[in-house]
Each structure stands twice: as C-alpha cells, then as structure tokens.
Amino acid sequence: MTPPPVVEVHGRPRPSLETWYVVPAGIDDPARPSGGNRYDRRVLLGLEELGVPVHELRAGDLATELAAAPDGAVVVVDGLLAVAAPAAVVPAARRLRLVVLLHMPFSEADPTLARAERSVLTAAACVMTTSDWARDWVIRHHGLMPERAWVAAPGVDPAPPAEPSPAGARLLCLAAVTAGKGHDVLLTALETLVDLDWQLTCAGAVDVEPGFVAGLREHVQRSGLGDRVELTGPLADAEVAGALAATDLLVSASRHEAYGMAVSEALARAVPVVVTDVGGHPEAVGAGGVLVPPDDPDRLAAALRRWLTEPAERERLRSAAARRRTELLPWSATARRIAEVVDALNPVGPWPVSPVTTRPRTRP
Structure with a gap:
C-alpha cells in the first residue's frame, strides 16, 4: 500500500489526509477574472507543490459537491x-471539517446577506479571511470565536520593476467596473484635473x-474626458502584467476591499x-502609497x-513602493498558511499553530 504524501509544517513532516476544495465553476473563465x-x-497550485493531496470540485450544485466528500473530510x-447557499453548507458542516475561505465579508457591503453569512461562518470549523481587517470584522459582527478565524493574505508573483515615465501621467484602475469599486x-x-x-x-x-457602466460612459463623454479615459474590459493575466508594467500609478476609489x-x-x-482607506487596503499598501477617504x-x-505636479512627491512614492516591493510575501506563503489550517483540522491531531497572521498591519 502506498503511504500518504508527507507535508512539512513547522519543519516537522507528517502524513497528510486528502482535502476537498470547492471553487466556482468559472474559476478560469477569462471573461470574468x-x-x-x-x-x-x-492556492490550489501551491497546495499541490507542497504535496497536499487536493480534490478540486467545481460547484454546479453546492449540495451535490459537498455530498461527494466523505464524512470527516x-x-x-x-x-x-x-454564503449563497447556507441551506447546503450548514447541514454539511455537521459531518465535514468545513473551512470557509471568505475572500471578503459580503455583508459588509450588502447587509441583506448578514443572516446567511453568519449562519455559514458560525457553522464552519474554521473561517479563512484574507486580511486582519476582515478577520476582525467577522469576529465583531458575526460573533465568531477568535480561535476559529484565521488569516491567509494573498501573495504576489515576482516581477521586474516597472519603468516609470518622467511625468507619471499613466494611471491605471484595475477592477471590475461596478459601483462598489468607485469609478x-x-x-x-x-x-478637476x-x-x-x-x-x-x-x-x-x-x-x-x-x-x-452605461452611466459611467455617459459621464466620460459629458465631462469631455473621452480621449483620456479608456475602459478596456477584462484582461488576461499576461495583459494585466503588461498593463502594470506600463503604468506609473495605480488608483482606486473602491468603497469596499477585504485586501x-x-x-x-x-x-x-x-x-x-x-x-481609498477602506477595509484591508492599508494592509496591502503598507508604506507604499497614499490612502484617501472613500467617497x-x-x-x-x-x-x-x-x-x-510635484516631482519630489513622485520620487518619494516611487521610493516607498520600491521598499514595499521587498516586503511582499509570495503565493507559496499563502498556500503554506492554508496547509497549516488543513493540518490543524487533520483528525490525526493538529500541531499548535497561531490563528493570527504574522504579517504586521501597517499604515503609511
């Protein structure tokens, strides 16, 4: 019989049980990045690289997907x-070791989701959030036990520094065009500029x-900005990388951000x-930019x-961004954090691990 894969957590090897990971059916849809x-x-790629055996399930009917996992998995x-299917999740949580990976507290932006979100999170064995802010928010608003709320902040891919233009005139907003993103x-x-x-x-x-979007396009034409503002639609990963390499400043007026x-x-x-100074933005920014109030x-x-207009300001922020670049964690660190949670829920018996992220919360 082939022995189970071994994952090294905290420098100590141990057998790893299989894990199921339920993702949206359109996870790789280039039209909806x-x-x-x-x-x-x-995270799925990172878990595989760590040797954690993972079954990827693409959700059609969530109740059916959850039923495919054996008891105690x-x-x-x-x-x-x-959060969209509490009727499927809450009963399943009674027989599964359920981890809800909460990319953002949805009820923070839409209070009508509060009851569904609370029922799902309180039923789960563990809730993973993407920032300290999001963890604190679900503990305060949903009464979640702190020891059941963890943080696995998003990582980044290594990339060469962008080549700035002298005037810094190339601005980029990288987000779906929605009211919540504050376009x-x-x-x-x-x-006014x-x-x-x-x-x-x-x-x-x-x-x-x-x-x-229709109202936004009308706004662009009415204000005479038609030759200055381009709405490209969604970009593939390589195109996003190209856009970032060719920009001087990332801008966001988002009203809600978990990270x-x-x-x-x-x-x-x-x-x-x-x-904007909302949600987990300060954690992502660190000292690498400027925070402004929303709305x-x-x-x-x-x-x-x-x-x-101020060359000294551009130089200051470029230097700050270059320093922040050296502080960002890779995606492998995010995957290892998830692996620690999986390990802690392993019925063989968890290693003691802290539920709080080691990444400091900083402001510029």
Missing part, C-alpha cells in the same frame, strides 16, 4: 459559494453592472498607489494633483 478566482487557483469552500468617484476627481496631462486605463469586467490584490500586484512592480473626490483629486 476576479481576485477571488485568482486566489483560489494560486476537510473541505475548503470558496466563501462566495458558501464614479474617480471620474469626478479627474474632472483637466488642466494636467494624464491618461486613465480602467481594466476590468464591464458586464457585471451594465447600468452603472486589495491589485494593490499588491502593482507594488510587486514598484508601482506606487493612491487608493471623497476632493481628497482623491488633491492626492492625484500632488502626484502629477
């Missing part, structure tokens, strides 16, 4: 799926909220960021004007 899908895929479920606030801020040289590329899905993978992806290339186009415009 998302931070959550990229996170799931990178460790099952990781993408939080988007879990309307960003355009309002940029309307028409006396300056800049170009904005908005890269992200444009079919999630068609009405909002902000676009921020860390920019900083991995030493690209500075000007983003405040005047403060956002002021930060962008300083960037565009």
Whole structure:
C-alpha cells in the first residue's frame, strides 16, 4: 500500500489526509477574472507543490459537491459559494471539517446577506479571511470565536520593476467596473484635473453592472474626458502584467476591499498607489502609497494633483513602493498558511499553530 504524501509544517513532516476544495465553476473563465478566482487557483497550485493531496470540485450544485466528500473530510469552500447557499453548507458542516475561505465579508457591503453569512461562518470549523481587517470584522459582527478565524493574505508573483515615465501621467484602475469599486468617484476627481496631462486605463469586467457602466460612459463623454479615459474590459493575466508594467500609478476609489490584490500586484512592480482607506487596503499598501477617504473626490483629486505636479512627491512614492516591493510575501506563503489550517483540522491531531497572521498591519 502506498503511504500518504508527507507535508512539512513547522519543519516537522507528517502524513497528510486528502482535502476537498470547492471553487466556482468559472474559476478560469477569462471573461470574468476576479481576485477571488485568482486566489483560489494560486492556492490550489501551491497546495499541490507542497504535496497536499487536493480534490478540486467545481460547484454546479453546492449540495451535490459537498455530498461527494466523505464524512470527516476537510473541505475548503470558496466563501462566495458558501454564503449563497447556507441551506447546503450548514447541514454539511455537521459531518465535514468545513473551512470557509471568505475572500471578503459580503455583508459588509450588502447587509441583506448578514443572516446567511453568519449562519455559514458560525457553522464552519474554521473561517479563512484574507486580511486582519476582515478577520476582525467577522469576529465583531458575526460573533465568531477568535480561535476559529484565521488569516491567509494573498501573495504576489515576482516581477521586474516597472519603468516609470518622467511625468507619471499613466494611471491605471484595475477592477471590475461596478459601483462598489468607485469609478464614479474617480471620474469626478479627474474632472478637476483637466488642466494636467494624464491618461486613465480602467481594466476590468464591464458586464457585471451594465447600468452603472452605461452611466459611467455617459459621464466620460459629458465631462469631455473621452480621449483620456479608456475602459478596456477584462484582461488576461499576461495583459494585466503588461498593463502594470506600463503604468506609473495605480488608483482606486473602491468603497469596499477585504485586501486589495491589485494593490499588491502593482507594488510587486514598484508601482506606487493612491487608493481609498477602506477595509484591508492599508494592509496591502503598507508604506507604499497614499490612502484617501472613500467617497471623497476632493481628497482623491488633491492626492492625484500632488502626484502629477510635484516631482519630489513622485520620487518619494516611487521610493516607498520600491521598499514595499521587498516586503511582499509570495503565493507559496499563502498556500503554506492554508496547509497549516488543513493540518490543524487533520483528525490525526493538529500541531499548535497561531490563528493570527504574522504579517504586521501597517499604515503609511
């Protein structure tokens, strides 16, 4: 009989039991890229590299997928799926060692989801969040026991530094075009900067909220920004890398962020960021950029004007981003964190591990 694979956790080898990982059916759909899908895929690859045996299940009917796992199995479920199907998740949690991977607290942005989210999270054996902020939020708002809430922050891929332009005029917003991502606030801020040289590329899905996108396009034309603002639609991974390599500044007026993978992806290339002070954004930014209040186009415009008109400010932020680049953790660290959780739920008996991330929470 072939012995089970061995995973080394905390420097000590031990046999690993099989794990089930339930992901959205469209996890690899190039037309609908998302931070959550990229996170799931990178963690799955990382677990395989660590030798953790994982069964990937693509959810059609979540109840059916959960029924495929044997009693007592460790099952990781993408939080988007879990919160949408409490009737399937809560009963399954009675026979499975269920881990809900909560990419963001959905009820923070949509309070109507609070009851469903609370029932799922409190039924789970463990909840994984992507930031200290998100962990604290679910503990406070859902009464989650702290020892059952963990953090596995997103990693980054190594990338060469972007080559900045002298004027810093190339701006990039990397997000689905939705109200929650605050593109309307960003355009309002940029309307006050028409006396300056800049170009904005908005890269992200444009079919999630068609009405909002239509209003945004009308806003662009009405304000005379048609030759300065481009909505590209979703980009493939290679195209995202190219866009980041060719930008000077990442901007985001997002109203809700559990972490902000676009921020860390920019900083991995030493690209500075000007983003809103919401959710887990400060953890992603560290000292590598500027935080501004959400829904405040005047403060956002002021930060962008300083960037565009003051060479010393551009140099300061570029130096800060270059330092932050050296602090970011790779995806292998994220996968190892998930492996620790799987190991802790292993019925053979867990090794003692801390439920709190080792990444410090910093502000610029």
